[in-house]
Amino acid sequence: MKHYDYELNLFIDGELEEGNGEELFLHLAECNECRNTLADLLLLKEKSKMYCSENINQLKQKPSSSKSFYKFGFYAASVAAVFLLFFLFSRNPKDTFTTQKQVRVDTVFVQKGIPVTQNQLTNTNSLTPGKKELIQSSQQEYLRYVMNLRTEKFTEADKLKFDYGSIQ
Amino acid sequence: MKREEEKTVKELFSSYSDDILNYSMSLLKDYDDAKDALQEVFIKYINTKDSFRGECSYKTWLLTITRNYCFKKLNGKANKPIPLDENFLRTYEPKYEDKISLNDAMSRLSHEEYELIYLREYACHSYQEMAEILGISIDNVKVKLFRVRQQLRKYLK
């Protein structure tokens, strides 16, 4: 016996061509298998819709999955680290070791994997001027980029930018 | 088809930004990427609106742009049809079918398979609209949707 799986798919979508319905219904009346198929398809339709909807809600709720947020956080941390190094190492090395307290500060950094050797002190000092400016200038670029990404906060100005009047 | 009343970009944005955002999310699986897509789609639309001849609705036109953008972003596979059966649930052995939930099966669909389900069940597009968005014939839509559902049916338990 010919079954009607394909036609049932069209039927549940309201896309069965006129005239093809009668044959299908006559068959459904006497075929248990096709009635099961119909029930399955209707259930599947319902569940698929639920899945899509949940999927979208989950994606929206992900804690501002904001890659840009993390990128920015990472970036801010790197800038802070560079400035901290700059601040620490640009001071006269003689001063760094004058009191117990300051020695301890340096010890912490040693444990974090930044050995304080005379060589590195001079290296860091020689690096800072150019790098600092580079980082400052690219930070502005980056902020501009981040601002552009924030589509959900369309300002009036942004909307006007999009509003090019009537479409030809 | 009769040309829709002309609309400003602003009107289009307020009418269809949700549709574009949701469709992008269903393909890119990321809210932030979808927001990027929304912006890119309107930029693209503004740049190409002179070529819009009104053969389809604004909505399907915008969703076609959305699709092209998303697939380019995914891996430049736009419009390259992928045989459904070959790719379906490639990592599972058939004998484990009954242990996989429908949701697992849904999450294993390829982008091409999932968008069929999304466009039909969630976005409620007609076959005609789906054909326009996907750039395939209506008969092709019927067959593809039928195949995805046949596969998913196995996981209805």
Ligand SMILES: [Zn+2]
């Ligand atoms: Zn039958």
